[in-house]
Amino acid sequence: MSAGEARHIVKAEGNFEDLPYFTVGKQSESDGVIEYKAVLRAPDGQMLKQTWTVRASSGLGLPGSLDQDVYVALLQIIDRQGGIPSDGVLSFSMYELMGLVGRTVGGRDYQQVKRSLERLNGTMIHAKNAFYVKSSQSFLNDKTFNLLDYAEYTEVTDSSGRRVERMHVKLSNYFVQSYNSDYLKGLDVDFYYSLNSAVAKRLYRFVDKKRNHRRQWEVDLFSLRDRIPLSSNYKYPSKIKEKLDPAHQELVQKGFLESVTYTKMPDKSTLVCYRLNEGFSQRRPTATIERSPENLIALERLKVEGVWEGVAEDLVARFGADWCIFCADKVSLQKNIRDRGPYLKRVVEGHADPEPVEHQLENGTPPRSSLQELSQPSFDIVSEETESSFENTEKFPVRSPEAEELWNGLLRSAFGENGSDHLGVWFEGVVPASLRDATLTVVAPNEVACDYLRQRFLDELTLAGRKLLAPEFHLRIVTLAHINA
Numbered sequence: 001m002s003a004g005e006a007r008h009i010v011k012a013e014g015n016f017e018d019l020p021y022f023t024v025g026k027q028s029e030s031d032g033v034i035e036y037k038a039v040l041r042a043p044d045g046q047m048l049k050q051t052w053t054v055r056a057s058s059g060l061g062l063p064g065s066l067d068q069d070v071y072v073a074l075l076q077i078i079d080r081q082g083g084i085p086s087d088g089v090l091s092f093s094m095y096e097l098m099g100l101v102g103r104t105v106g107g108r109d110y111q112q113v114k115r116s117l118e119r120l121n122g123t124m125i126h127a128k129n130a131f132y133v134k135s136s137q138s139f140l141n142d143k144t145f146n147l148l149d150y151a152e153y154t155e156v157t158d159s160s161g162r163r164v165e166r167m168h169v170k171l172s173n174y175f176v177q178s179y180n181s182d183y184l185k186g187l188d189v190d191f192y193y194s195l196n197s198a199v200a201k202r203l204y205r206f207v208d209k210k211r212n213h214r215r216q217w218e219v220d221l222f223s224l225r226d227r228i229p230l231s232s233n234y235k236y237p238s239k240i241k242e243k244l245d246p247a248h249q250e251l252v253q254k255g256f257l258e259s260v261t262y263t264k265m266p267d268k269s270t271l272v273c274y275r276l277n278e279g280f281s282q283r284r285p286t287a288t289i290e291r292s293p294e295n296l297i298a299l300e301r302l303k304v305e306g307v308w309e310g311v312a313e314d315l316v317a318r319f320g321a322d323w324c325i326f327c328a329d330k331v332s333l334q335k336n337i338r339d340r341g342p343y344l345k346r347v348v349e350g351h352a353d354p355e356p357v358e359h360q361l362e363n364g365t366p367p368r369s370s371l372q373e374l375s376q377p378s379f380d381i382v383s384e385e386t387e388s389s390f391e392n393t394e395k396f397p398v399r400s401p402e403a404e405e406l407w408n409g410l411l412r413s414a415f416g417e418n419g420s421d422h423l424g425v426w427f428e429g430v431v432p433a434s435l436r437d438a439t440l441t442v443v444a445p446n447e448v449a450c451d452y453l454r455q456r457f458l459d460e461l462t463l464a465g466r467k468l469l470a471p472e473f474h475l476r477i478v479t480l481a482h483i484n485a
Contacts, residue, residue, distance in 0.1 A: 057122025
């Protein structure tokens with residue numbers, strides 16, 4: 001199916017796309033537990049500890065690959081019925097459900113699907129600061145619930161006189177409230193059911209949610225392991241990659257992913273970078289961002305620094321929550337900035353290739369109808385104090401062929417043959433300026449990007465340089481202002 005064809009997109013509740021609930025290994029009828037823990041940093045700097053525990057009902061086992069399909073089928077039924085009824089009860093025939101999950105009616109398949117609904121009813125969830133409630137912009141704290149409060153079977157006679165079995169399932173009030181508060185994302189069910197691997201299905205749901213309409217998204221390898229979830233017995237990166245590789249290959253072959261790359265970070269952690277196929281990425285509208293906790297924190301940080309709400313949403317959608325929070329934290333420490341909102345906007349945009357036209361508040365005053373359009377290169381991000389003298393005193397950094405050759409070699413050595421390509425925006429705008437003795441100097445677009453590159457990549461690139469060039473190799477990451485000082 002081409003990128004331009006219409007797809008069947010249903011609404012999927014955000015928490016169940018994000019948090020681990022379905023296992024992807026062999027189904028076990030014994031008891032089982034999934035426990036996911038994380039720490040979320042709030043805008044005021046406080047740390048929020050999150051725990052999400054999924055506990056199997058005795059004798060039924062944890063939800064698995066079939067249960068994931070049944071859950072998606074329930075989302076389709078909600079879509080067909082025009083939403084969730086006010087009492088939270090969905091009524092449908094088993095024939096309809098069997099058809100949606102691609103199973104034959106009757107026999108073993110029939111019993112397996114009925115047992116799946118029983119499992120979704122019996123599986124207990126305990127959320128401690130983990131299930132996001134959009135209406136109150138908070139998390140459930142110490143709440144225990146099920147995805148389905150009950151699953152009942154009744155027999156009715158249809159118009160032809162046949163006796164058919166009807167299902168009645170009641171969705172959890174927490175699920176219903178979250179769904180009706182529009183904490184949702186689009187799920188392409190045609191693509192989902194085209195996937196063979198349970199891991200690929202889970203990765204598609206998870207990555208498509210977390211990317212937030214962006215074409216590229218990165219995640220720590222062990223964090224990804226826990227979010228799928230894979231077994232905690234996979235304690236080494238090589239084993240996790242081995243388990244993920246077939247699913248990655250399927251997602252590439254079927255057009256969701258363009259590439260998957262791994263990067264060893266300075267702190268020895270491994271970063272997984274997903275780059276979406278351009279055609280698939282463009283199927284989703286990008287007018288609004290998902291109201292996830294991470295995005296809301298980023299929006300709040302930007303607005304606190306004076307960025308208008310609509311502009312803040314655009315920045316988070318284009319550059320991601322992590323980068324926006326990092327930039328906001330940096331700018332919050334700077335003094336003597338007259339118009340903090342427009343300045344922070346330029347800082348966020350400055351680490352990547354700039355848009356052909358970017359918006360800036362004219363003279364720091366709110367516009368009557370629209371924002372003034374101003375073409376501006378990404379390296380022109382300076383403090384308000386020095387902005388007026390920039391054009392006269394600072395010069396554009398000149399690339400040194402010798403320095404550029406070594407810089408590209410460092411990227412290949414540290415991050416693989418593709419160099420910085422799979423790291424996306426982080427190295428855009430960096431200019432290799434000089435190589436003197438064993439010191440390589442590269443110029444970052446601005447102070448914030450400079451600090452970020454130093455914190456995240458300096459150690460790894462320095463180590464690569466000492467292997468390539470000399471033991472005394474030194475890497476200087478500076479800004480244009482440092483060169484002209």
